[in-house]
Amino acid sequence: MISTGQKIATQLIDRSRLVDTDLENIKFGRVFSDHMFVMDFLDGEWKEPVIKPFADMRISPAALVLHYSQTIFEGLKAYRTEDGAVNLFRPQANIARMNRSAERMCMPTIPEDLFLDALVQLVKLDMGWIPKGPDAALYIRPFMFASDEYIGVRPSDGYRFIIFTCPVRAYYAEPVRVKVETHYSRAFPGGTGEAKCGGNYAGGLYPAKKGAEEGFHQLIWTDGLSHKFIEESGTMNVFFNIDGNLITPALDGSILRGVTRDSIIRIANDQGIKVEERQVSVEEIHLAARNGRLRSAFGAGTAATIAQIASITFGDEEFSLPSVDERLLTNSIGETLDGIRRGRVADPYGWLVPVV
Numbered sequence: 060m061i062s063t064g065q066k067i068a069t070q071l072i073d074r075s076r077l078v079d080t081d082l083e084n085i086k087f088g089r090v091f092s093d094h095m096f097v098m099d100f101l102d103g104e105w106k107e108p109v110i111k112p113f114a115d116m117r118i119s120p121a122a123l124v125l126h127y128s129q130t131i132f133e134g135l136k137a138y139r140t141e142d143g144a145v146n147l148f149r150p151q152a153n154i155a156r157m158n159r160s161a162e163r164m165c166m167p168t169i170p171e172d173l174f175l176d177a178l179v180q181l182v183k184l185d186m187g188w189i190p191k192g193p194d195a196a197l198y199i200r201p202f203m204f205a206s207d208e209y210i211g212v213r214p215s216d217g218y219r220f221i222i223f224t225c226p227v228r229a230y231y232a233e234p235v236r237v238k239v240e241t242h243y244s245r246a247f248p249g250g251t252g253e254a255k256c257g258g259n260y261a262g263g264l265y266p267a268k269k270g271a272e273e274g275f276h277q278l279i280w281t282d283g284l285s286h287k288f289i290e291e292s293g294t295m296n297v298f299f300n301i302d303g304n305l306i307t308p309a310l311d312g313s314i315l316r317g318v319t320r321d322s323i324i325r326i327a328n329d330q331g332i333k334v335e336e337r338q339v340s341v342e343e344i345h346l347a348a349r350n351g352r353l354r355s356a357f358g359a360g361t362a363a364t365i366a367q368i369a370s371i372t373f374g375d376e377e378f379s380l381p382s383v384d385e386r387l388l389t390n391s392i393g394e395t396l397d398g399i400r401r402g403r404v405a406d407p408y409g410w411l412v413p414v415v
């Protein structure tokens with residue numbers, strides 16, 4: 060492992076909670092592994108990195124984050140291979156993105172080697188929490204928040220950075236029903252759409268709830284200015300298969316730079332599948348759906364990997380997309396991506412970082 064200036068102290072849990080946990084039956088995001096990494100930013104520097112038991116913590120009611128949402132997060136996974144090795148998938152990409160989010164939100168960046176060291180040590184310690192099975196993984200949640208006890212609007216001086224992990228299984232089992240949202244916005248030019256910051260998600264809850272009341276699992280967000288161009292699907296990037304070509308909205312500053320998105324584009328290119336990264340108009344997708352040229356559509360993100368879209372609604376017109384068996388193109392990309400992560404397929408990209 061790369062050595063860091065700072066050594067991470069470790070306080071082990073007295074008695075692992077693993078023995079009381081049924082890893083075969085877990086709900087996404089509700090079960091937490093034994094340990095967490097914690098580090099505070101005080102007086103202009105990161106201090107006392109430590110791995111300790113996952114537990115509640117004290118926070119002032121006046122902590123800046125609770126009022127003005129100066130907080131960012133990441134999501135990545137560790138996978139177990141068939142021969143028992145454990146790897147992180149592209150952690151450097153998440154570290155770089157977290158540091159870009161930090162800059163946008165006036166927060167301190169985290170030294171990359173220390174961040175990676177913390178991920179590796181934490182996962183190594185709690186790798187017994189990775190469930191067995193083809194769809195299992197350890198979801199890793201790094202996040203940082205403003206901790207100053209102060210209720211004026213300004214960047215905090217103090218911050219806390221934490222990483223904890225969750226054993227997980229498949230996220231969306233069933234293909235989802237989505238609608239194209241042309242009233243509410245998730246992001247807009249000059250806003251914080253590209254940062255993985257808490258406020259983006261809070262703002263999306265109401266429109267998503269309205270959509271859920273109409274029976275939709277997800278919204279397809281459109282641009283905040285004209286609502287004529289497609290941006291993302293819920294909390295995932297979105298891809299469309301039109302006539303066997305993959306099309307995805309280009310990164311324009313308000314779309315989150317997904318690691319899954321990038322991985323899919325690279326695998327597709329190497330499989331000879333054409334991927335167009337460009338502006339994608341609602342009209343184009345609507346027309347392709349009408350003409351039967353829209354063969355499939357899916358959301359892409361770490362939590363779900365590839366979430367197939369079963370139907371897509373424009374206004375009051377709903378279009379069903381072909382059944383799973385016909386989604387050959389997506390299947391070949393998805394299987395390669397999953398194969399690399401689980402060590403079944405060689406990793407020509409250097410995406411895996413071994414933990415053990």
Ligand SMILES: *Cc1c(COP(=O)(O)O)cnc(C)c1O
Pocket residue numbers: 134255291293294295296315316317318319320359360361362
């Ligand atoms: C995290 C996230 C994604 C997916 O990013 P991955 O790195 O692939 O997990 C896409 N859109 C939004 C809004 C996100 O928060």
